[in-house]
Ligand SMILES: Nc1ncnc2c1ncn2[C@@H]1O[C@H](COP(=O)(O)OP(=O)(O)OP(=O)(O)O)[C@@H](O)[C@H]1O
């Protein structure tokens with residue numbers, strides 16, 4: 001199946017962290033804004049905790065100074081350890097508060113972000129969603145937001161903490177031991193440069209691995225969604241191989257990254273400890289000639305370790321923040337799209353009820369995903385309010401497309417569609433769609449009860465109304481046969497309904513919605529004679545008094561419609577009633593009818 005080429009190319013570019021990108025990423029803090037005081041409190045506590053940590057780390061050295069009889073603070077041994085215990089307790093309280101505060105900010109703000117992102121996804125136009133894969137979209141809501149959340153709740157705080165510790169540590173040793181400090185700081189640029197070089201390389205490798213892992217998820221999702229097809233074609237082995245191929249690539253990339261990470265770790269460790277021992281050597285010489293106290297030496301070593309640790313972790317946090325910048329970009333890419341509607345609580349019935357006159361005027365259409373193939377090439381027809389028409393024609397002629405344009409799933413490329421004399425694009429989309437119902441060929445039921453599935457046609461409908469709709473849709477009989485009736489669970493966790501049963505649920509949905517315009521896309525094509533009769537009866541009830549567009553392969557089901565349009569290759573090639581079209585000896589309608597008759601015979 002198709003590869004995600006667009007994404008793969010993007011990764012290759014190795015995006016640089018420019019000021020502009022950072023500024024755009026910082027937009028994420030608009031979600032933190034409502035919790036700014038909590039966030040600021042967290043930052044203050046964080047700063048206090050970091051300074052306290054530096055203070056605590058000075059005390060072990062002091063112990064040696066006291067032992068040598070040269071205390072810095074005029075405190076005894078017991079007092080030093082008492083102070084130490086007190087500071088540690090305070091540090092514990094601060095740590096707890098910090099974690100709590102940041103968790104509160106990040107959980108609440110990211111929940112809002114997730115909800116906004118989902119709202120965006122669900123209100124985006126169909127062409128936008130069709131261009132992307134389901135797996136990619138869900139990963140934005142889960143993985144990308146999780147990455148950003150990690151930065152807000154932990155990484156950013158740790159980063160600030162390490163910066164404070166780094167700067168504080170450097171200031172402290174420069175003040176206390178300027179000469180030694182200079183020797184030590186002389187080795188820093190080397191470490192920092194190495195860390196940055198490695199860090200960037202590793203970051204790219206890790207990202208490649210991440211993308212490849214996402215690819216494996218796409219395989220799993222796809223096969224789970226169409227598991228029946230996989231099994232029917234006994235393609236388990238094929239899918240397994242496809243999955244394994246992606247997995248191998250993940251491992252390969254991960255190992256390459258691990259190689260670099262290993263080198264990174266080795267370099268950091270040897271350079272760090274090399275520098276540490278070098279400095280210890282210089283320092284112990286100073287203690288030997290009496291220029292320096294033993295306690296200060298201990299302090300110095302501790303602080304060298306702390307500073308080294310801070311630098312090492314800053315590199316890691318930097319990497320995390322850079323990938324979070326990437327994540328925010330993917331999030332904004334969706335958030336900045338213009339939705340086709342803004343969702344709002346709807347009244348039970350449409351505020352604006354159409355009479356249902358539909359006019360197509362020179363409608364041309366090309367799918368955005370296939371710009372070189374015109375699908376509709378100038379469709380003209382008018383359906384007076386409350387009339388029934390049928391669209392017939394060969395597979396791929398464009399029948400479903402005509403119907404999808406009326407639902408405004410896509411915009412026409414040229415021409416106009418009018419409903420009740422208004423251009424459909426001038427009507428509020430929510431009001432508009434509330435007046436239309438579709439009974440598709442493939443009915444998807446949501447996981448839940450039968451009652452919930454019928455009520456989907458008009459959320460808030462009473463049980464009596466739902467039962468009534470089920471009766472009219474000829475669905476009551478089979479619903480009643482289930483021990484739990486309307487409360488029967490359907491879908492993944494419940495019973496699986498047959499095609500005809502699902503279709504009658506969809507009809508009940510449409511009855512409940514009570515639309516002015518009804519679209520039936522081959523609603524009876526997949527049924528046996530008995531269910532077809534039941535569904536047809538239900539449809540007749542449903543179509544009463546509504547403008548109906550029926551797409552049918554089986555011509556027998558549309559004899560009594562007001563007008564039949566024969567579609568061929570995106571054009572209407574014949575139109576008229578059944579009798580009129582039957583009277584054209586070599587007409588397209590008759591040809592279709594003859595073909596069907598021969599097949600049936
Ligand atoms: N989402 C899409 N993106 C690109 N092309 C599409 C899309 N949907 C349909 N097409 C193309 O548009 C043409 C018309 O498709 P349409 O579904 O309208 O045919 P149809 O008349 O309903 O056929 P059928 O009787 O088989 O349902 C076909 O060539 C199809 O390949």
Ligand SMILES: [Mg+2]
Pocket residue numbers: 399400401521
């Ligand atoms: Mg179709």
